[in-house]
Amino acid sequence: MPEGHTLHRHARMHHRRYAGHPVAVSSPQGRFAAQASLLDGRKLARAEAHGKHLFHVYGPDAIVHIHLGLAGIFDERKLPLLAPVGQVRMRVAGRTHWTDLRGPNACELWTSDDVARLQARLGPDPLRKDADPEKAWTRISKSRVSLAALLMDQAVLAGVGNVYRAEILFRHGVAPMTTGRELDQIVFKEMWDDLVELMNYGVKAGQIDTVRPEHMPEVMGREPRKDAHGGEVYVYRRHGLPCYICGTEVAKAELAGRNLFWCPTCQPE
Structure with a gap:
C-alpha cells in the first residue's frame, strides 16, 4: 500500500496541473459515472492529502475522496487523450494533462462534512502544515x-x-x-x-x-x-x-x- 508521501506527491501534482480550471471528469469503467457527471466541467478548487487519503475539492458539496488501498494506481499522462486501458474508475482531463485512476479501494463523492469526520479519526500527518x-x-x-x-x-x-x-x-x-x-x-x-x-x-x-x-x-x-x-x-x-x-x-x-x-x-x- 502506498505510504503518505505518495498521496501527497499526487495531490501536489494534481493541484499544479488542474486546480483553478474546469476539468473533464468521466468514469470509463462506469462505477463512478453518476458522480463524475456531477463534476464534469466544474473547476477544481484544490487537491490535498491527509495520510493515505487524497481529496479533489470542487466545492463543499463535491469532494472526491480517494484511497488507493493495495491495488490502486494513478496513470499520469500529457495530452492528447488516449483510449482507456483496463478498468479506469475515474479520468480527469485538463488543459495539458490527464489522469486515470484504476483499482482504488475507494473513489466516492463526499461533502466537506464527510471529510471532517474522516480527519477527526485520523492522527496528525507529518506532511501537513496543520499537523499537531x-x-x-x-x-x-x-x-x-x-x-x-x-x-x-x-x-x-x-x-x-x-x-x-x-x-x-x-x-x-x-x-x-x-x-x-x-x-x-x-x-x-x-x-x-x-x-x-x-x-x-x-x-x-x-x-x-x-x-x-x-x-x-x-x-x-x-x-x-x-x-x-x-x-x-x-x-x-x-x-x-x-x-x-x-x-x-x-x-x-x-x-x-x-x-x-x-x-x-x-x-x-
Whole structure:
C-alpha cells in the first residue's frame, strides 16, 4: 500500500496541473459515472492529502475522496487523450494533462462534512502544515501497545507505513516492541521531526530514502540497493543481511499481519 508521501506527491501534482480550471471528469469503467457527471466541467478548487487519503475539492458539496488501498494506481499522462486501458474508475482531463485512476479501494463523492469526520479519526500527518504532534504524543505516551504497532495505526499517525515505520525506529535506536508509555518525549519529538524531513524528501524524490549520507553506497563502497520500492534503507526488506552500522544480521518478524524489520544490536530491548 502506498505510504503518505505518495498521496501527497499526487495531490501536489494534481493541484499544479488542474486546480483553478474546469476539468473533464468521466468514469470509463462506469462505477463512478453518476458522480463524475456531477463534476464534469466544474473547476477544481484544490487537491490535498491527509495520510493515505487524497481529496479533489470542487466545492463543499463535491469532494472526491480517494484511497488507493493495495491495488490502486494513478496513470499520469500529457495530452492528447488516449483510449482507456483496463478498468479506469475515474479520468480527469485538463488543459495539458490527464489522469486515470484504476483499482482504488475507494473513489466516492463526499461533502466537506464527510471529510471532517474522516480527519477527526485520523492522527496528525507529518506532511501537513496543520499537523499537531502533541495529538499523537498524547495517545502514544499512555499506550501499552508496541511502537511498531502504534506507528502503523492511522489514528495515531497518518501516512506512516511499513517502510517509514521500520526506518524511523532504526534511525533512533528504538526497539520495535518498546511500548508507547516507555518512549521518552524527547525521543518522540526527534522521531517526529525526522519523519517530517524524510517524508517531505519522499514527496520530492518519489521514493523513500532513509540512509544518512555517510552510509550511502558510494561512501561505504557497497552495491546500491535493488528493490521494487527503490531508495536506500537501513533495515526494511534487508532481513538476513548485515546491518550497515554494526554488521549484525537484520531481523524479521510478523506483527499484525505485516513484516517488521530491525537490527537487534542497534535497537536493543
